[in-house]
Amino acid sequence: MLKMFIIGPAFPLRGGPAQFNENLCAELVKAGHDAQIISYSLQYPNFLFPGSSQFEKSGQAPAGIKIHTLINTVNPLNWIKVARFIRKEKPDFILFRYWLPFFGPCLGTIGKLVRSKTKVLALTDNIIPHEKRTGDKAFTNYFVRNCDGFIAMSKTVLNDISKFSSTTNKAYSPHPMYETYGAAVSxxxxxxxxxxxxxxxxxxxxxxxxxxxxxxxxxxxxxxxxxxxxxxxxxxxxxxxxxxxxxxxxxxxxxxxxxxxxxxxxxxxxxxxxxxxxxxxxxxxxxxxxxxxxxxxxxxxxxxxxxxxxxxxxxxxxxxxxxxxxxxxxxxxxxxxxxxxxxxxxxxxxxxxxxxxxxxxxxxxxxxxxxxxxxx
Structure with missing residues (x-):
């Protein structure tokens, strides 16, 4: 049995990444592992979020998995606190969910602080963002150099990793199916x-x-x-x-x-x-x-x-x-x-x-x- 933390959004945060992380955690638990999620107390500042809400307005927390709502993406003191929590828990590895350079400073710092004690992996939805902003390359560079290995769900992203790292510790596996939305109806x-x-x-x-x-x-x-x-x-x-x-x-x-x-x-x-x-x-x-x-x-x-x-x-x-x-x-x-x-x-x-x-x-x-x- 391995112990791991998935680091990314989860309930009560809404959206596809949160659903994916909850699915993955549940499947790892089902396979006999000690899998838990560390989610965000503040994912995006409101002025950076274009939607109506970052939170689920319906539904209940998923059963059978443990979610720690800890990370504030804009507070460096919080990043140190989260790293201490991870080191205390002694997981075999952590898995960052990375899709936007905005997360680079936060997740890169957490990775840097825990890397001597645990392996740091990254599930990279995107390495190069769909919509480019100032600082993207620097933030992603910082994040990548504080990870030990990468998994990508498209071959395009797998190739993009090579623009930031020469590591051979990378793998491709297609996006699995979401299974949390209920059975089909006619x-x-x-x-x-x-x-x-x-x-x-x-x-x-x-x-x-x-x-x-x-x-x-x-x-x-x-x-x-x-x-x-x-x-x-x-x-x-x-x-x-x-x-x-x-x-x-x-x-x-x-x-x-x-x-x-x-x-x-x-x-x-x-x-x-x-x-x-x-x-x-x-x-x-x-x-x-x-x-x-x-x-x-x-x-x-x-x-x-x-x-x-x-x-x-x-x-x-x-x-x-x-x-x-x-x-x-x-x-x-x-x-x-x-x-x-x-x-x-x-x-x-x-x-x-x-x-x-x-x-x-x-x-x-x-x-x-x-x-x-x-x-x-």
Whole structure:
């Protein structure tokens, strides 16, 4: 049995990273290890957070795992206190969750202070951020040099690590499926729950809305006359993390009011399954990406997907089997959406998804993580 701390967001903080960390901790405990989470008392200062809230407004703390809410990301004295707590607990290793250079000074310092007593690993969602800011490179450099090994969930990120470190202590393992949003329900039940028309053909865009996710391109693709004439609708489910008006302008300009269903809010955990189960096709028309939890929720609910040929998305959605891999071009996106519905691809693609998703079970990720620990 090994003892480890996962260091990253967890309940009551909301969002994909928190859900992932709780899943990972639960799976490690199930495998017989002493796994716990050290989360944030302050993750982002409010002026750096574009959403409505950083916290879950519904649900309960996950059962069977221990969460320590300790880290203040902007208080260096707190970082020293957290490092003392870790040294006292004597874990075999800690696993930092790293996706933004903002965390570099905090996590890098904690790593530096505990490294003589425990191995320091990092699960790197991103090494190079989607949206660049002053200080990114310096912060990430500081973080990386205070880690012993790295695990990445896309080959793009694995390669990016080499821009900051020559270490061979790195490993790739695909993003496992989220399993915390509840069992699938029928399409009919899901649409009734969300107030959607049972007969509509629905493409789902799910998640927080930022420029790099290319929702504007997908909306322009929905303006194609062929799509409008086939009664295909786009369901947008997520909170805007930037100005909403440009998206409303696209709707107005292209006469899309009756073709786009806008649920612009943070989707509570207990409602996630209804959005995926209500959809026919999940679309991720990202401008850039490394990996995506949305793809793994799609796999869990056996949904075919349309993704753009960027970063890690194309690595995990086999083209013309589990969906489509397309360039970020409006007409090509329109063509594939139309092909999906006109040629009744749902049953064929869904069968491939059901087969393919076996690769993304948690045990594979845990094996890779523990092998990395043994190598460091």
């Amino acid at each position: 399409k009919q039940e899901a649409r009734k729950k969300l107030g959607l028309v049972e007969q509509d053909k629905i493409v789902l865009f799910f998640g927080l809305i930022r420029h790099y996710k290319g929702l504007d391109v997908l909306m322009e693709a929905m303006a194609d006359a062929r799509i409008k004439n086939n009664n295909i609708k786009l369901l947008i489910a997520g909170e805007f993390y930037e100005d909403k008006q440009p998206y409303l302008d696209i709707i107005e300009k292209n006469g899309l009011k009756n073709h786009i269903i806008l649920h612009d809010k943070f989707i509570a955990n207990e409602d996630v399954r209804f959005y995926f189960c209500a959809s026919d096709l999940v679309a991720q028309t990202y401008r850039n990406a490394t990996n995506s939890g949305v793809t793994m929720v799609g796999y869990y609910y056996s949904k075919p997907m349309l993704v753009t040929n960027v970063g890690g998305l194309a690595e995990i959605v086999p083209d013309n089997k589990c969906g489509y891999v397309v360039p970020l071009e409006v007409e090509r996106i329109s063509d594939k959406i139309l092909d999906y519905f006109e040629n009744n691809r749902e049953a064929e693609f869904t069968a491939h998804v059901v087969s393919e998703k076996k690769k993304y079970e948690w045990q594979e990720f845990i094996n890779t993580l523990l092998n990395l620990y043994n190598k460091c």
